Amino acid sequence: GNSVTQMEGPVTLSEEAFLTINCTYTATGYPSLFWYVQYPGEGLQLLLKATKADDKGSNKGFEATYRKETTSFHLEKGSVQVSDSAVYFCALSPNAGNNRKLIWGLGTSLAVNP
Amino acid sequence: GAVVSQHPSRVICKSGTSVKIECRSLDFQATTMFWYRQFPKKSLMLMATSNEGSKATYEQGVEKDKFLINHASLTLSTLTVTSAHPEDSSFYICSARITGYGYTFGSGTRLTVV
Numbered sequence: 001g002n003s004v005t006q007m008e009g010p011v012t013l014s015e016e017a018f019l020t021i022n023c024t025y026t027a028t029g030y031p032s033l034f035w036y037v038q039y040p041g042e043g044l045q046l047l048l049k050a051t052k053a054d055d056k057g058s059n060k061g062f063e064a065t066y067r068k069e070t071t072s073f074h075l076e077k078g079s080v081q082v083s084d085s086a087v088y089f090c091a092l093s094p095n096a097g098n099n100r101k102l103i104w105g106l107g108t109s110l111a112v113n114p
Numbered sequence: 115g116a117v118v119s120q121h122p123s124r125v126i127c128k129s130g131t132s133v134k135i136e137c138r139s140l141d142f143q144a145t146t147m148f149w150y151r152q153f154p155k156k157s158l159m160l161m162a163t164s165n166e167g168s169k170a171t172y173e174q175g176v177e178k179d180k181f182l183i184n185h186a187s188l189t190l191s192t193l194t195v196t197s198a199h200p201e202d203s204s205f206y207i208c209s210a211r212i213t214g215y216g217y218t219f220g221s222g223t224r225l226t227v228v
Contacts, residue, residue, distance in 0.1 A: 034216065043120070043207050043222040044158075089157065093216070101148065102209075102217060106157040 002027045006090045006105030013080055013112050021075040021108045023064075023090035031092040033057075033066050033073040034102070038087045047075075047088070051095075080112045116142055118210050120220025127198055127227055135193045135223045137208035143188035144210035149181075152205040152222075164191050198227040 007022040025033065035047040035057070048057030050066035050073065057064050062077045073090060090105040117140045127133050137147060145166050150158040162178075164170040164185035172178045180202075182194040195202050208220040 032216070036219075041224075044209075044219040046216060046218070049216055100211060101160060101163065104157050109155070 002031065002092060002094055002103045004090050004092055004103050004105040006108055008106070008108070009087075010109040010111060013110070015082055015112055015114050016079045017112075019075070019077040019080045019084075019110070021088055021090075021110070023073045023075065023105060025071050025073065025090075025092050025103075027071075027092055027094065027103075029095055030068075031094050033064070034091045034093070035062070035064055035073070035075050036089040036091060038089065038107075040086070044089065080110070082112045082114050085110055085112045116210075116212055116215055116218045118144070118208060118218050118220040120208055120223060122223060123221060124224045125226070127225070129199055129227055130197055132194055132196045133198055133225060135195075135206055135208075135225075137191050137193075137210075137220045139189045139210055142210075142212055144191065144212075145188060146211050147185055147191035148209040148211070148217075149183060149191075149193050150207045150209065152207060158207065161193075195225065198225070200227045203227045 003026045005024050032051045034049045036044045037047045038044050048059045050057040053068035055066045064073050064075045087107045087109045089107045091102045119138045147164045149161045152158050161176045162170045162172045164183045166185050170183040185191040203226050207222045
């Protein structure tokens, strides 16, 4: 079946540090991959996505590359800011089947200290 | 574009009463809406998938008589928590899948049952 494994948090970094949040997946076929961000007390926002192998999603300085050979979609940012403090969710969507429910990772909490 | 408006953002109700949460798609037609529940510091738990004009499909372990979902139009889906109890207190989020775009989320509803 489909599943997403995400590194456990919490992750605590100093401002301007490099961020990596690991995400690996198991899926049949060729899923689409997503990173969502949830700021404190808010709903989820799409951060970036990739729909096929070797695609790189990017937004707000964050990047993730769809690696089919390693079944990974790690999130990276070269220099984090305090405002990046949030919970980050990796998710996949099968590209076939009814309704195409999102399959979620457990979320990684990031705290960035000034 | 692709905005889902979710209301209310916060609600406090007495034990035994019912609460309705609404999600409206503002600039697109949502044929499929997903309803999630999120426990503190936990990932999202899919409760049910609703399709416009038909009965919702509930995930295993979710009481369909307690969490009533109605998707009567292409722009409105509602979740009613009936006879709410303190253990129903949670953060509820709706999401719509948009063909060619991905998923968009409501801003969430914080339900507190006292």
